Amino acid sequence: MSDVHVDSHVLATLREVMEDEFALLLDTFLTDSDERLRLLREAEAQDDASAMRMAAHSFKGSCSNMGAVLLASLCKQLEDLARREQLDGVAPLLGHIEREFAIVRILFKGERQRHR
Template sequence: MSVPHLDEAVQSNLLSIMEDEYPLLVETFLSDSEERLRSIRAAFAAADGTALRHAAHSFKGSCGNMGAAVLSGLCKQLEEAARHNDLAAAQGLIAKVEHEFFIVRTLLQASRA
């Protein structure tokens, strides 16, 4: 059984808690995620494993809070690669994180419509 890109139970819970503010939550998550991805790319470009680990860790948490389990898991893998200063593995993981974020962003934008 594969893990869904977005956990429907988490999304439903967020919607019931946030109600009319849910679209703002989604927009905040998306814009914050874009900034986190920029930080990840910049840390990788600078070969700064510590900054990369921190950026991946931070992104992992926010993805988990939004129910984006696959994306959170990829961020965890990226965090571990950065912890071991394995920039070769990190490069492939960053591409996977970006691809998964594209899917999550598309799904969240559709949920607001």
């Protein structure tokens, strides 16, 4: 697994702590992340900096907890922009977040397959 996208040490710790619930944790993260992305796009469409900041902050935290380091970093950038109410031009950053999440999704699904 690419440590650029996902910290393998964090995942190893989660696997050890969660044991039989590890696959459920991965599934929950993926489902929850889809919802967070939807909220980010909705906030963008409504030009709602507060909603964008809250959604980006929440997504950043869950990504960080799961070891999705690059995704967490991108969410922090988005959170910072929203905090400064600089929503003009967030579309490219949101696109980058979506592309990075697509990579993380593939990596986590592979991880799930290996640890049934």
